[in-house]
Amino acid sequence: MKSNLMMTAAAGAMxxxxxxxxxxxxxxxxxxxxxxxxWDPANALVELSRDFEEQSGHSMNxxxxxxxSFADRMLNELNSGGQLCDLMIGDSQWIGGGAESGHYLxxxxxxxxxGISMDDFIPATVTGYAEWPKNTPNYYALPAFxxxxxxxxxxxxxxxxxxxxxxxxxxxxxxxxPASLEELRDIAEFFQxxxxxxxxxxxxxxxxxxxxxxxxxxxxxxxxxxxxxxxxPEQPYDLEGFVNSDGAVAGLEFYKSLYDVGxxxxxxxxxxxxxxxxxxxxxxxxxxxxxxIWPGVEADENVGGGRSGxxxxxxGPAGQFAQLGGQGISVVAYSDKQDAALEYIQWFAQPEVxxxxxxxxxxxxxxxxxxxxxxxxxxxxxxxxxxxxAIVKDFWAxxxxxxxxxxxxxxxxxxxxxxxxTAQNALDGLVRDWTEVFEDEGKL
Amino acid sequence: MKNSPxxxxxxxxxxxxxxxxxxxxxxxxxxxxxxxxxFLLLAVNIFPLIWTIRLSFTNFRVNRPxxxxxxxxxxxxxxxxxxxxxxxxxxxxxxxxxxxxxxxxLIGFTLAYLINKKFKGNDMWTTIIVFPMMLSPxxxxxxxxxxxxxxxxxxxxxxxxxTGADPASFSMIGDVHxxxxxxxxADTWMWTPFVMLICLAGLRSIPDSIYEAAExxxxxxxxxxxxxxxxxxxxxxxxxxxxxxxxxxKMFDLVVQLTGGGPGNTTTLTSIxxxxxxxxxxxxxxxxxxxxxxxxxxxxxxxxxxxxxxKVKER
Numbered sequence: 001m002k003s004n005l006m007m008t009a010a011a012g013a014m015x016x017x018x019x020x021x022x023x024x025x026x027x028x029x030x031x032x033x034x035x036x037x038x039w040d041p042a043n044a045l046v047e048l049s050r051d052f053e054e055q056s057g058h059s060m061n062x063x064x065x066x067x068x069s070f071a072d073r074m075l076n077e078l079n080s081g082g083q084l085c086d087l088m089i090g091d092s093q094w095i096g097g098g099a100e101s102g103h104y105l106x107x108x109x110x111x112x113x114x115g116i117s118m119d120d121f122i123p124a125t126v127t128g129y130a131e132w133p134k135n136t137p138n139y140y141a142l143p144a145f146x147x148x149x150x151x152x153x154x155x156x157x158x159x160x161x162x163x164x165x166x167x168x169x170x171x172x173x174x175x176x177x178p179a180s181l182e183e184l185r186d187i188a189e190f191f192q193x194x195x196x197x198x199x200x201x202x203x204x205x206x207x208x209x210x211x212x213x214x215x216x217x218x219x220x221x222x223x224x225x226x227x228x229x230x231x232x233p234e235q236p237y238d239l240e241g242f243v244n245s246d247g248a249v250a251g252l253e254f255y256k257s258l259y260d261v262g263x264x265x266x267x268x269x270x271x272x273x274x275x276x277x278x279x280x281x282x283x284x285x286x287x288x289x290x291x292x293i294w295p296g297v298e299a300d301e302n303v304g305g306g307r308s309g310x311x312x313x314x315x316g317p318a319g320q321f322a323q324l325g326g327q328g329i330s331v332v333a334y335s336d337k338q339d340a341a342l343e344y345i346q347w348f349a350q351p352e353v354x355x356x357x358x359x360x361x362x363x364x365x366x367x368x369x370x371x372x373x374x375x376x377x378x379x380x381x382x383x384x385x386x387x388x389x390a391i392v393k394d395f396w397a398x399x400x401x402x403x404x405x406x407x408x409x410x411x412x413x414x415x416x417x418x419x420x421x422t423a424q425n426a427l428d429g430l431v432r433d434w435t436e437v438f439e440d441e442g443k444l
Numbered sequence: 445m446k447n448s449p450x451x452x453x454x455x456x457x458x459x460x461x462x463x464x465x466x467x468x469x470x471x472x473x474x475x476x477x478x479x480x481x482x483f484l485l486l487a488v489n490i491f492p493l494i495w496t497i498r499l500s501f502t503n504f505r506v507n508r509p510x511x512x513x514x515x516x517x518x519x520x521x522x523x524x525x526x527x528x529x530x531x532x533x534x535x536x537x538x539x540x541x542x543x544x545x546x547x548x549x550l551i552g553f554t555l556a557y558l559i560n561k562k563f564k565g566n567d568m569w570t571t572i573i574v575f576p577m578m579l580s581p582x583x584x585x586x587x588x589x590x591x592x593x594x595x596x597x598x599x600x601x602x603x604x605x606x607t608g609a610d611p612a613s614f615s616m617i618g619d620v621h622x623x624x625x626x627x628x629x630a631d632t633w634m635w636t637p638f639v640m641l642i643c644l645a646g647l648r649s650i651p652d653s654i655y656e657a658a659e660x661x662x663x664x665x666x667x668x669x670x671x672x673x674x675x676x677x678x679x680x681x682x683x684x685x686x687x688x689x690x691x692x693x694k695m696f697d698l699v700v701q702l703t704g705g706g707p708g709n710t711t712t713l714t715s716i717x718x719x720x721x722x723x724x725x726x727x728x729x730x731x732x733x734x735x736x737x738x739x740x741x742x743x744x745x746x747x748x749x750x751x752x753x754x755k756v757k758e759r
Contacts, residue, residue: 071721079507079726100505198611200595211705265594268618269704283595399508403725410529410709418620418708440503 016063028056030340035074035085036327038064041145041292044360051356052347058340067272068212071402078103078332086335087344089144089327092128097399099132104330105141110342113137116349122146124392125365129328134397141328142345143365145292147389148312149221149323151184151295152279153177153286155309157196166190177311181225181254184286184314188262191285203262204286205278206255208417209271209417214414216395216408217271218288219255224393225316226251237438244427247318254316256416268417279303288313291388294381295361310384312391324392326363393412400441407433493739500733507726519742522732530734532709533717539624540631540713541692545685547632552639553681557673559640560647563651570644574637581634585701588630592616592702617703620710627699627711631692646680647673675759682753685744693742713740 015355034049036042042064050058063084071091077084078098090098098104107130111118118126118139125143132140132435147368157163167175171186178184188203195201206395207218220228227247232238264283267274272289279287280300298304313322329348331341347353354366358378363385375382396404408430415426438444454462468476500520504513524530559570576584591599592615600611616626650672658668696715699705705712718738722731 075507075726076723081508097507101510209704210708211700211704265612266592266597266615266618268615268707400725403727406720406724413706414708417618417706418710420620420708 024444029059030337031059031061031097032086032337032340032344033061033063033084034087034329034344035063035077035406036067036089037070038091039065039292040296041362044357044362047359047360048353048362049344051353052344055347056340056343058343060344071212075402078334078377080333083332083336085332086337087329088332089329090141091327092324093395093397093401093405095129095140095328096397096401098330099138099140100399102333103298105333105338105346107139107142107331108137110345111142114346114349116142116346120367122365122367122370124324124389125326125328128324128394128397129326129365130391132397136300141330143348144329144348145326146363146365146370146385146389147290147292147325147327148385148392149217149288149290150291150294150313150384150388151286151288151311152294153309153311153393154282154303154307156307157191157201157285158309177309178314181222181258181314181316185254185258185262188258188286192262196282199282201282202264202278202284204258204288205267205270205275205284206258206263206272206288208259208263208267208273208413209269209274209410210409210413210417211269212271213405213409214269214271215325215412216405217325219252219323219412219416221257221288221313222255223248223251224317224321224323225313225318226254227316227318230396237443239431239434243431243434244424248427249423251316252415252427255412256419259416260342263430281296291363291381291385292325294385295379298380306380310381312384312388319390321393322388324394328364398441402436403437403440404434496732499729499737500736502729504729505726506728513729516729520730521737524732524734524737529709530714530717533712533714536624536709536711537693537713537715540627540695540711541689543625543628544631544635544692547628547690548636548639548688549685551632551680552636552684553643555636555640555676556643556647557646559596576634577637579634581698582701584630584634585698588626588633588702589617592626594618617708620707623703623707623710627702630702631695631698634698635688635691639688640683642680642687643677645679649680650676679753679757682749682756684750686753689749690742690746693738 001240034045036045042062046060046062052058071094074085074088074090075094075097076082076096077092078088079101088098088104090104094106099106110116118130118137121130121143125146126139127134129143130139130141132138133357164175167173167187167190170190173183175187175190178187183203190203191201192203193200207214209215227245228251229242229245229248230239232242264278269277270278272293275287275289276293276296279289279297280303282302294310297308313320329345331338331345335341348357349366351366351368354364354369355372358364358369358375360399361364364370370386370389376386395401411426411430414420415423435444501515501517502513503516503520505511542626547641555573559566559573579587588599591597594600594612594615597611597616599616600614603609603614604611614622616622654672655668658672694715695713696719699711699713700716703711705716714734718731718734721727721734725731
């Protein structure tokens with residue numbers, strides 16, 4: 001009797017617990033909306049998030065916007081205090097504005113309370129995606145997607161004996177992965193207008209897009225390596241002699257020369273999509289692009305399966321750097337579902353979820369994933385990704401980043417594509433534009 | 445007993461309401477009918493305009509709601525009017541406006557004149573010709589981007605066929621000298637049918653009797669064209685110019701899709717520049733001043749033009 005009673009009580013307790021858990025889950029079940037750009041990694045994230053839905057009981061909605069209008073659409077949303085997005089995977093340049101305008105929640109306390117340490121992530125991604133002000137331990141995002149500009153090349157073309165012989169005769173060295181930007185330009189020039197299998201091909205697809213951020217994301221890969229600096233390292237916002245230094249001028253001249261001698265005709269307004277198309281369709285021997293495209297290249301029936309190789313942005317006279325891409329994930333301050341959004345971040349930060357993220361095609365920034373002994377050989381591009389992430393530099397992330405970016409787009413496009421004036425004029429003009437922006441911002 | 449619908453409605457009106465209405469003057473009733481429209485106009489047009497003018501004297505930025513808004517007087521206007529880059533965009537806009545209107549009127553009127561002649565298949569040709577204007581400007585922009593591709597574009601191949609040049613040797617949207625013409629050509633392709641339709645309406649409104657009288661007076665076809673057709677169709681042509689002028693002054697989507705304003709700033713029209721200032725840089729005060737300057741320019745030009753149009757109609 002006693003045992004029966006106890007069993008009944010236990011069953012009742014279990015039932016009650018089960019019911020209450022179900023009721024709790026039901027009452028806490030939230031519909032979260034995550035906003036990001038519409039691109040391949042976003043599809044991988046949808047796949048990954050199914051686990052979160054199962055575990056938490058929350059359901060996920062996704063708002064993906066094409067890159068060309070992503071900033072317009074999402075910054076509009078943030079500036080208007082909109083509640084469309086609970087979670088935002090915003091561009092790295094937005095972090096200053098997101099923090100200072102109160103769009104993003106500061107996550108320090110949450111990280112501390114849940115044992116999430118920024119020391120566990122690749123340092124460049126923490127600085128680039130999460131910190132504001134830079135190099136201070138104030139975090140407004142969790143590094144979500146590591147990305148960097150690198151190069152893809154047609155390994156199968158590079159390996160052709162007749163091309164190797166011709167290149168060797170013309171340039172006095174082997175046709176292979178370029179060790180410097182100068183060598184890269186030689187290779188682009190070598191392939192320019194060449195007939196391969198009955199098709200005219202060209203050297204390299206590089207970023208030249210005018211409207212959003214394209215040419216800036218491209219030209220910085222040359223500028224950094226020739227000596228361009230955003231400001232005086234000793235005195236913030238001191239631009240003269242750093243933005244328009246002799247090295248910076250040489251870097252800009254290099255980019256123009258690369259555009260002039262080694263890019264497909266008509267590629268005056270190309271960014272990620274156009275470069276991918278040109279490469280996949282066999283128009284170019286090399287393409288500059290963010291690393292996110294590499295899984296797609298590998299899977300492509302025309303250029304994948306070992307026909308392509310990858311290399312980090314080659315060095316220039318002043319060193320070897322590459323433009324940082326990628327984003328962090330933030331909780332939108334206007335969301336009324338912040339608890340559930342934080343739950344998502346907590347789930348996403350777990351090492352096993354990050355490992356799965358990499359498997360699905362997302363570039364994890366967690367050290368435990370990228371420093372795993374098997375990581376470098378897990379994909380043909382994994383080592384290049386690691387090497388590239390070690391040399392990154394990023395554009396301004398000031399709240400006024402858009403003013404700074406658009407000024408650079410205009411000045412650089414005017415010189416590189418339109419051929420207007422000299423590199424020195426373009427960079428002197430850029431110093432004037434940026435100085436005006438910082439004066440307006442009250443920083444000068 | 446009258447049985448008209450008005451009488452029936454009056455009979456059905458409750459006594460209380462009828463008593464109240466009976467005391468209203470015609471003027472009051474007119475105001476009651478017009479008031480909703482006036483309210484909407486004030487809310488949607490006049491208030492935003494006044495608000496924009498007010499903002500144009502400040503340094504307000506909509507993405508910095510927490511910052512203090514300072515009154516900067518005429519500084520925004522001064523900066524805009526002394527900025528050489530803005531004058532470049534004005535010049536690019538003027539080039540685009542003048543050439544698109546000129547070409548569209550010439551080709552549109554010619555097509556209308558031909559279509560106005562009675563021939564077999566007349567309706568079918570009209571339908572084919574008006575097809576481009578039914579497309580979205582973004583689609584047209586995208587479509588012409590492919591046509592202008594040096595390696596695969598039909599446009600380059602057609603030019604190469606007639607000139608013997610290498611199709612890949614020139615880039616319509618990548619060359620500073622050709623890009624302004626690339627947007628003129630695409631816009632002309634799209635909107636000439638619109639001008640043609642308006643001109644066609646003008647040509648069809650000319651009574652046949654006038655031509656018959658001219659025939660009796662033995663006026664030549666050439667003289668009939670210059671003394672009857674052109675003067676009588678002129679108000680319609682001018683109306684088409686007005687519509688296209690206003691539309692092309694605010695041209696945005698087609699050009700953004702085609703060139704993104706490049707190469708450099710070669711095809712950055714004022715509307716594109718204004719959008720960048722207002723919604724990418726978020727310089728709300730500055731862009732308000734920019735918008736006011738553009739508004740005054742368009743409004744001033746349009747007012748002068750409408751007066752000229754009225755004079756032509758009165759002749």
